[in-house]
Amino acid sequence: DGGITQSPKYLFRKEGQNVTLSCEQNLNHDAMYWYRQDPGQGLRLIYYSQIVNDFQKGDIAEGYSVSREKKESFPLTVTSAQKNPTAFYLCASSITGHALQPQHFGDGTRLSIL
Amino acid sequence: SQQGEEDPQALSIQEGENATMNCSYKTSINNLQWYRQNSGRGLVHLILIRSNEREKHSGRLRVTLDTSKKSSSLLITASRAADTASYFCATDAQAQGAQKLVFGQGTRLTINP
Numbered sequence: 001d002g003g004i005t006q007s008p009k010y011l012f013r014k015e016g017q018n019v020t021l022s023c024e025q026n027l028n029h030d031a032m033y034w035y036r037q038d039p040g041q042g043l044r045l046i047y048y049s050q051i052v053n054d055f056q057k058g059d060i061a062e063g064y065s066v067s068r069e070k071k072e073s074f075p076l077t078v079t080s081a082q083k084n085p086t087a088f089y090l091c092a093s094s095i096t097g098h099a100l101q102p103q104h105f106g107d108g109t110r111l112s113i114l
Numbered sequence: 115s116q117q118g119e120e121d122p123q124a125l126s127i128q129e130g131e132n133a134t135m136n137c138s139y140k141t142s143i144n145n146l147q148w149y150r151q152n153s154g155r156g157l158v159h160l161i162l163i164r165s166n167e168r169e170k171h172s173g174r175l176r177v178t179l180d181t182s183k184k185s186s187s188l189l190i191t192a193s194r195a196a197d198t199a200s201y202f203c204a205t206d207a208q209a210q211g212a213q214k215l216v217f218g219q220g221t222r223l224t225i226n227p
C-alpha cells in the first residue's frame with residue numbers, strides 16, 4: 001500500500017535536546033511538507049520541499065530544521081531553540097508542489113516535553 | 115497567517131440529519147480544499163473546488179464556493195456516526211504563492227447516534 005509513514009508515534013524531549021521526526025513516503029511524490037498542530041487549532045506550515053535537495057521555510061520555521069536528500073524522505077529536527085515544541089506534527093506530500101494538488105498526510109507524531 | 119476561518123467551531127447533530135460547515139477567507143484564491151481529520155490521525159482530502167466552479171459533489175458531500183463573498187460551505191447529507199471528525203478548509207492564497215496551502219482552525223463535528 002502506498003502512503004506516508006511517520007515515526008515515532010509518540011516522542012518525548014528533554015530540555016536542551018534535539019529530536020528528529022521521521023517521514024517517509026512511497027507515493028513517488030515530488031513535494032513534501034511539515035505542519036504543526038496545537039490542540040483545537042488548525043495546521044501551521046513549518047517547512048516544505050518541492051523537489052529533492054531543495055526546501056523553503058514556512059510560517060513558523062524558527063527552531064526547526066529539515067533535509068531532503070532523498071525523494072522519499074523528509075525528516076524534521078526540532079532543535080533546543082524551539083522553546084515550546086509540545087504539539088502534534090504532521091507530514092504530508094503531494095504529486096507536485098502546486099497547491100492545486102491534494103495533500104496526503106501521515107498519522108502524525110505527538111511530541112511532549114519531559 | 116490565517117486565511118480560512120470555519121464556522122461554527124463545533125457542531126453536534128443527530129445521526130441522519132444534514133451537517134453544514136462554512137469557511138470564509140480573505141484574499142483571492144485559485145482553489146479551496148476540504149479535509150477531514152479523525153481524532154489523533156492525519157488529515158484526509160475530501161474535495162477540491164476551483165475558483166471558477168460554484169458547486170461540486172462527491173457522494174454525500176456537497177461543496178459550494180462563492181468567490182464574491184469569499185466563502186465556501188461543506189454539506190454532509192444523511193450524517194452517520196463515522197462522520198464524527200474535525201473538518202478543515204484550506205486555500206492557496208494567490209498573494210502567498212501557489213505552493214502553499216493555508217488551513218483554517220476547523221469545525222469539530224459530532225454525530226450523535
